[in-house]
Amino acid sequence: MLGLFGTLNLASQSLQAQMTGIEVTGQNLANVNTPGYSRQVVQISASPDILTSIGPEGTGANATSIEQVVSNLLNSQIQSQSSTSGYWNAQQSALQSAQDALGEYLNGSSTSSTNSASSTGSTDTTGTGLSAQLDNFFSAFSALSASNSEANQQAVIGAAQTLAASFNNIDSQCGSLNSSLNSSLTTQVASANQLLTNIADLNQEIYTEQSDGGTANDLLDEREQDLENLSQLTNITTSNSSNGSVNVTIGGQTLVSGFSVNDTLQTYNPGNGQLQVRTATGGVDLTLTGGSIQGTIDARDGTLATLQNNINTLASTLITQVNGIQDSGYNSTGGTGNTFFTGSNASTISVNPKLVNNPALLQVSASPTTTGDTSLALQISQLSTAAQSALNNQTFDDSYDGTVAGLGSALSNANNEATNQTVVSTNLATQRSNVSGVNIDQEMTNMMTYQQAYEASAQLVTTVNTMLTDTMDMKTS
Amino acid sequence: MRIATNSYTDAMLQQYSALLSQQDTLQSEVSTGLAVQAPSDNPAAMQNALNYISQSAAQTQYSANITTLQTRANNIYSVLESLQSDVSNASQIATSAVSATTSSADLTTYADQINGLINQVVSAANTKDPSTGQYLFGGTASGTAPYTTTTNANGEVTSVTYNGNSSVNQTAIGPGQTISVDIPGANNGTTGAAGLITNSQTGADLLNHLISLRNDLESGDTAAISGTDSPNLQKDENNITYQVANNGVLQTQLTAAATSATSTSNSLNTMITNTAGANVINAMTQLSAAQTAYQAALESGSKIMSLSLLNYMPT
Numbered sequence: 174m175l176g177l178f179g180t181l182n183l184a185s186q187s188l189q190a191q192m193t194g195i196e197v198t199g200q201n202l203a204n205v206n207t208p209g210y211s212r213q214v215v216q217i218s219a220s221p222d223i224l225t226s227i228g229p230e231g232t233g234a235n236a237t238s239i240e241q242v243v244s245n246l247l248n249s250q251i252q253s254q255s256s257t258s259g260y261w262n263a264q265q266s267a268l269q270s271a272q273d274a275l276g277e278y279l280n281g282s283s284t285s286s287t288n289s290a291s292s293t294g295s296t297d298t299t300g301t302g303l304s305a306q307l308d309n310f311f312s313a314f315s316a317l318s319a320s321n322s323e324a325n326q327q328a329v330i331g332a333a334q335t336l337a338a339s340f341n342n343i344d345s346q347c348g349s350l351n352s353s354l355n356s357s358l359t360t361q362v363a364s365a366n367q368l369l370t371n372i373a374d375l376n377q378e379i380y381t382e383q384s385d386g387g388t389a390n391d392l393l394d395e396r397e398q399d400l401e402n403l404s405q406l407t408n409i410t411t412s413n414s415s416n417g418s419v420n421v422t423i424g425g426q427t428l429v430s431g432f433s434v435n436d437t438l439q440t441y442n443p444g445n446g447q448l449q450v451r452t453a454t455g456g457v458d459l460t461l462t463g464g465s466i467q468g469t470i471d472a473r474d475g476t477l478a479t480l481q482n483n484i485n486t487l488a489s490t491l492i493t494q495v496n497g498i499q500d501s502g503y504n505s506t507g508g509t510g511n512t513f514f515t516g517s518n519a520s521t522i523s524v525n526p527k528l529v530n531n532p533a534l535l536q537v538s539a540s541p542t543t544t545g546d547t548s549l550a551l552q553i554s555q556l557s558t559a560a561q562s563a564l565n566n567q568t569f570d571d572s573y574d575g576t577v578a579g580l581g582s583a584l585s586n587a588n589n590e591a592t593n594q595t596v597v598s599t600n601l602a603t604q605r606s607n608v609s610g611v612n613i614d615q616e617m618t619n620m621m622t623y624q625q626a627y628e629a630s631a632q633l634v635t636t637v638n639t640m641l642t643d644t645m646d647m648k649t650s
Numbered sequence: 651m652r653i654a655t656n657s658y659t660d661a662m663l664q665q666y667s668a669l670l671s672q673q674d675t676l677q678s679e680v681s682t683g684l685a686v687q688a689p690s691d692n693p694a695a696m697q698n699a700l701n702y703i704s705q706s707a708a709q710t711q712y713s714a715n716i717t718t719l720q721t722r723a724n725n726i727y728s729v730l731e732s733l734q735s736d737v738s739n740a741s742q743i744a745t746s747a748v749s750a751t752t753s754s755a756d757l758t759t760y761a762d763q764i765n766g767l768i769n770q771v772v773s774a775a776n777t778k779d780p781s782t783g784q785y786l787f788g789g790t791a792s793g794t795a796p797y798t799t800t801t802n803a804n805g806e807v808t809s810v811t812y813n814g815n816s817s818v819n820q821t822a823i824g825p826g827q828t829i830s831v832d833i834p835g836a837n838n839g840t841t842g843a844a845g846l847i848t849n850s851q852t853g854a855d856l857l858n859h860l861i862s863l864r865n866d867l868e869s870g871d872t873a874a875i876s877g878t879d880s881p882n883l884q885k886d887e888n889n890i891t892y893q894v895a896n897n898g899v900l901q902t903q904l905t906a907a908a909t910s911a912t913s914t915s916n917s918l919n920t921m922i923t924n925t926a927g928a929n930v931i932n933a934m935t936q937l938s939a940a941q942t943a944y945q946a947a948l949e950s951g952s953k954i955m956s957l958s959l960l961n962y963m964p965t
Contacts, residue, residue, distance in 0.1 A: 205655055212654075272689060279699060279926055281684040298684065298922045304700045308707035312714075319715040319821040320722075322782040505793060538790070546790035547819045554822060557708065570704045578697035581689025588690060599664065603657055610654025617959040 174225055175232065177644070181637045183220075183233035187630035190217045193236035194623035201611045209398040211241040211609040213390055241390045247605040248397055252411070254598050255404035256463035261591040263468030267354055268584040271477050274346030277302035277577045303343065303484075304577070306336040307557070307569055315554035317537060318547040321505070326532035329550075330524060337514070337522045340488045344519035347481045354473045355448045359440050361406050361466050362450060366437040368403040369421065369429050372396060376418035377432040383417055407438075407464035424459030426452050447474060476583040481519075483576040488519040490563040494556050502536035502549040509536055655958075662951045669944040676937040679928035686926040699926040702918045708825070709915040715821050716908045722779060723831040723901050726786060729774050730894045733846070733856070736767050736774070737887045740860055744883055747867055748876040761867035768807045768860045772797050775835050775847055775857075787846050788814030789834035796835040797847070797857070806864070810857045812836040818843050823907040831900045833893060846893060854889035855882070 175183060197215045204210040216238045222229035281298045299305060313332035317325040375396040382389040396419065403409055403421070410422045414431060421429035428436050439453035450466060451458045461467035492514040499513040511534050516522040528534050537553075538546035557569060564572040679685055689696045743760045746752060776795045777786050788796035796814040799807045816837040820828040836848035848855045859882040866874045 268690075275689075277689060277696075277700070279684055279687050279696070279703075281682040281687075281926075298699065298703065298919075298926060300700055300703050304704060305707070308704050312707060312711035315708075315711045315715060315822050316718070318819065319718045320779075320782050321784065321819075540790075543790040543815055543817060544793040545784055545788065545819070546817065548790075551820055551822060551828065557704075558825065570701065574697045574700045574704075577689050577700060578693040581691070581693035581696050584690035585693055599660075603661070606654040606657045606660070607652055610656055612652065613655045614959045615652070617963065621963075 175223075175230065177637055177641050179232070181634060181641075183231075184630045184633040184637060186220065186233045186235055188627060188634070190215075190234050190236040191623045191627035191630060193217075193239070195620060195627070197239055198616050198620045198623065201616050202613065205611040205613060205616075209394050209401075210611070211243045211390070211394050211397075212611045213239050213241055215239050239388055239390065241393060242609050243393075243397075244605060244608045247601060247608065251598070251601050251605060252401055252404045252409070254594065254601055255401050256408040258591070258594040258598050259405035259407075259465035260463045260468035260471075261587055261594050263465035264472045264587040265584070265591045267350070267469060267472035268476055268580065268587050270350050270353070271347065271472075271480055271580060272584055274350055275302060275343060275480065275577065275580060276346075277304060302577075303336075303339045304570065304573055306332070306339045307573065310336045311554050311557035314550045317535075318551035318554055321537065321545060321547045321550070323533070326535050329535060330529055330532045333513070333524045334529065337516075337524055340484065340519040340522045343484055344481070344488075347477065347484070348520075350477060351447075351473060351481075354469050354477070355440075355446075358448045358450070358466060358469055361469065362438045362440050365403060365406045365423075365466070368399050368406070369434050369437060371399045372403070372419065372421060373429050373432055373434045375399065376429070380416050380418060380432070389417075405465055407466045408462050424457075424461050426455065426457055426459065428452070472587075476580060480576060480580055483572070483579075485518045485520075486563060487569065487573055487576070488522045489517055490561050491569060492517060492522055493563075494561065495553055498549050498552050498556075499536050501539075503538045503541045503544065504534045504536045505538070505544050506533075507538075507541040507544055508534065509541070511536060658954065662947065662954075665947050666944070666951075669940055669947060672940045673937060673944065676933050676940060679933040680930055680937060683923075683928055683930060684926050685928040685933075692926075695925050699922050702922045702925065706915055706918040706922065709911045709918065712823050713908060713911045713915070716823050716904050716911065718781070719821055719823070719829065719831050720901065720904050720908075721781065722786070723897055723904065725777070725779060726831060726833060727894070727897050727901075729777050729786065730890060730897060732774050733771060734887075734890050734894060736771050737856065737883060737890055740764060740767050740863060741880065741883045741887060743867075744863055744875050744880045748872045748880075752872075754870060757867045757870055761864050764860055764864040764867060765806055768857065768864065771847070771857055771860065772799055772807070772810065785814070787833055787835040789832070790817040790819055791815045807857075807861060809861070812848065816842045816845065823904065824910060827907070829900065829903060829907070831897070831904070844889065844892060844896070846889075849889050852889050852892075853882070853885045856886040856889070859883055859886055 194215045194217065197213050201212045204212075215236050217234050218237045219234050220232040222231055224230075278301045279298055280301055300308075309332045310329075313325070313329040317329050319325075375392055379389040379392045379396065382392065400409070400411065400419065400421070407423055412420045412422075414420060416431070418431045419429070420427055420431065423438070426436060428434060428438075436452040436454045438450055438459070440448040441451055443449050449458065449470070450461065461470075496513050500509075500511075503509050504511070511527050512525055513528065513536075514522055515525055535550075537548070537550040538544050539548050540546060560566045560568055561572070567575065678687065686692045686695045686699060743763055747757060747760050775787050775797045778784060779786050784793065785796050788794065791814045794813050796812060798811050798813060800809045800811070802808050812835050814835050816834045816839055818830040818832040818834060820830050823829050830843070832843070833846045834843055835846050837843060837845035838848065838850045840851060844851065845854070847857055859879065863875065863879040863883070866872075866879055
């Protein structure tokens, strides 16, 4: 039998167990808004029975452990989806910037009202980018062919300057974007290396805490968060060691093994200025298939590179074709020798300063003696509808419109993938939250349960104390 | 099903964000009338819209070119009218000169009148385009005066020199369609545009014919006047008449091209609207629905957020 003192001890253990429950509840409530926090539950078990002559008798209850409520399956899925999500978010961000750099949007002002008989509003729609500048350029030459006036000569030079400036601007914007993406790669690799170090350190701390017989719930949460953050940056595979460590492999290279970081990531310039990623010590080029690092590389080397290349080809073809016609001609005084465009691509294209200063030097006559001839202006204006072999037998407009659509298509695809990925990630996060997240109502209920149990145990102490007093009083009376 | 407290707050935030984004998109559609504004909105529609806009810009330029040519054709027509009058007067003088009642003094007077007509024709042939300041009838050598004259001691024009050429500038007035309203002063070849003053294909040579007539009037050679000068002037009159008629034909073509450009431009604008335009009424309706949903989400969210077991626990 436990006797009065045994029962008092039982009550004390119960008070301790319920108090632990209150403490865990407090911890859960305190972390209700902590990202990645997994709720904890206290495991209370009945203490071992003791055998008595009338049968086994309970000895109360003990708080045996504090456990996390986690789903390893969901954690694994979230890690995997984080990598995909990171990839498409990086693509989306880079391509959105590329679209802004191109600056090709439609402008419109609605002229309809809700009272309109037509359900579709009529608009005066114009382009805002290079497309409109190309149109203006060819139109200016067309006007010049109709009337070789000073105003039309000036208009040609003005349209050409605006067009050249648009090319320069797009090239500059794309170049800046390229530099930003390279900088971003460096930053992301640094973040990944920091996370690799954190994970190795956490492996050590978790092992130490668990070796001492404790639980490392919060550290496990922290490591899970780091793994997910690392997955956002690059695709990783993980494996668990028997000592509780998580090993991390990236691109086939095991970078975290147990408590140490075997190697880190490093950006390097392969010679063309476009940073790639390899292992810092081993120097192994990494083939990544997901994460924002690879998303950034793919956007830079794929769609953005194609955009820059197409714009450059467009500019160089325009320079070649226009100069080929204009430079063969004669100006209004029969003079020659002034090329129209200087430069060779989108970054260097410019209108010959001599023509800018004196538009009358435009060479649109096919003969030195027929200075009123504008046949070359007509020829240049007709370039707008001429297929160019350098542009895959497309016209300037068609080629550029195709480039715009190509970029739009890539961004649209990235938007859709990112949106879909957000839905998947959100669903998984919700599922995990429903398993591991804190519910205030539940915690408050638990708190009342523990509180009432604590009150009951305290009442038991009071009762046993009274009984002990009564027993003592029996001796003294 | 167990739900974490933050699950529904996260879900609510996402719903608010989605509804705000939807309202932003719809508001933009209503205010601009465009469902497609960026390439990523609808890449294929954007490509088509840009193509249509380029075609529309070309049509606008065709229209501007047509206006320029119409103005020039009108200027040319004014000169033609003047020349028609001059040739007619010269013919009448030639006819009067061979009349039996014409005296030698009359012939001298007629010769003076022809001298005046010669100067008028030279002046007309050297007319400049007011918009460009270039000569209308110099062909593509329009930087110098088409006709220069040589005069004798009496100030009479004894010969003329054509400084222009027989080429004319072509101007685009439609896709693959070019036209020229220009008339060279002279065309001594067998092809190309008919010359205004001299046209070897028809034998017209107005200034030299007038000089010849003047010389014959001064010398009293009525046989030459009736036998040579009058028939030559008839050729010149026919040439001017042809130019007037041709000017009319060209103006008709320009009017037709202008109508076509306007019509094509309107069609292209419709295609642009159909391709990239928003259905404004639908957008307004959807915007209203989205606003209602947003309001409902905010209200329901705030009610849910304010509720928990804490509200019912004794303090």
